[in-house]
Amino acid sequence: AQSVTQLGSHVSVSEGALVLLRCNYSSSVPPYLFWYVQYPNQGLQLLLKYTSAATLVKGINGFEAEFKKSETSFHLTKPSAHMSDAAEYFCAARTGGGNKLTFGTGTQLKVEL
Amino acid sequence: DADVTQTPRNRITKTGKRIMLECSQTKGHDRMYWYRQDPGLGLRLIYYSFDVKDINKGEISDGYSVSRQAQAKFSLSLESAIPNQTALYFCATSDRRIGRTDTQYFGPGTRLTVL
Numbered sequence: 001a002q003s004v005t006q007l008g009s010h011v012s013v014s015e016g017a018l019v020l021l022r023c024n025y026s027s028s029v030p031p032y033l034f035w036y037v038q039y040p041n042q043g044l045q046l047l048l049k050y051t052s053a054a055t056l057v058k059g060i061n062g063f064e065a066e067f068k069k070s071e072t073s074f075h076l077t078k079p080s081a082h083m084s085d086a087a088e089y090f091c092a093a094r095t096g097g098g099n100k101l102t103f104g105t106g107t108q109l110k111v112e113l
Numbered sequence: 114d115a116d117v118t119q120t121p122r123n124r125i126t127k128t129g130k131r132i133m134l135e136c137s138q139t140k141g142h143d144r145m146y147w148y149r150q151d152p153g154l155g156l157r158l159i160y161y162s163f164d165v166k167d168i169n170k171g172e173i174s175d176g177y178s179v180s181r182q183a184q185a186k187f188s189l190s191l192e193s194a195i196p197n198q199t200a201l202y203f204c205a206t207s208d209r210r211i212g213r214t215d216t217q218y219f220g221p222g223t224r225l226t227v228l
Contacts, residue, residue, distance in 0.1 A: 009153065032215045043117070043203060043219035044156075051215055090155060094215055099144065099207055100171070101217060103155035 002027050004093050006104035014112050019063075019078040021107045023091030026072065032094040033074045034101070035065055039087045047089075050074060061085070086111045116140045117220035119204050125226045132191040134223050136204030143209050145187040146217065147171075147179060150201040159202075162187055163209065194227040201225075 007022040025031060032051050036044040048059025055067040061084075065076045074091060091104040117138045126132050136145065143164050148156040148171075158171030160179040168181055176198060180188045191198055201224050205217040 034216075036219075041221075043221045044205075045219070046216055049215060092156075099215060099217070100158055100161065101156075103157070105153055105155040 002031060002093050002102045004091050004102050004104040006089075006091050006107050008107055009105065010108045010110065012110040012112060013081045015083055016080050019076070019081045019085065019109065021076040021089050021091075021109065023065075023074045023076065023104060024072050025074065025091075025093045027093065033065075033067065034092045034094075035059065035063070035074075035076050036090045036092060037087050038090065038106075044090065047076070081109075081111045083111050083113075085109060117204060117206055117218055119202075119220040119223050121223060122221065123224045125228065126194055127228050128193075128195055130194050130227075132194050132225065134189045134202055134204075134225070136187045136189070136220055138185050138204075138206045138218075138220075140206055140208070140218060141184075142206035142218070143184055144207040145181070146205040146207075147177075147187065147189045148203045148205065149173070149198075150203060150222070156203065159189065191225075191227075194225075196227045199225060199227045 003026045005024045034049045035047040038044050048057045050067045058064045063078045088106050088108050090106050092101045120135045146161040147159040150156045162168045162181045165181050178190045203222050204220040207217045
């Protein structure tokens, strides 16, 4: 079965610093992969997705992620953190037929002055 | 107006009560999903529906039932609520057309507390 692992349930960075949120998937077949963001008291919003085209995917708000098959990873990065990036981030993989998503357990990003 | 709406946004109920959470969408999508979110566990799929006559169980369907009243409406019911069903519930939709099925769009969530 497909699984998604997010390393680090909480990540804290300084404003202006690099953001790196880690995601690894388990699958013998490269899946479709997604990053979603959840701001406080809101639903999930799609940041970016990998669907077997370019391995470096650019998303909204300056985020990007690189699909690395050899490492089964899809880490999310942003060169310079902003206070407004503070939120919970979820990595997800589409599993099998029917467009079902398997989510990681989430990473809470805190941005400090 | 929001494309995916959920009602109520917050609900407190007692053990044993029947509860219905409703989801409506104006995106014209035919696929709809119900998830629950628990701290430290991410989101888990409860039920999903590909059209009005196609409803499927997800990974944690026990204790829940659903109804797809129309393409735009998908309701989740807890027949007899229990405290461990306290969670944040999300509805999501996606488009079945080729090339568009991979993105799910989420509602704002319903926070349910079962005492």
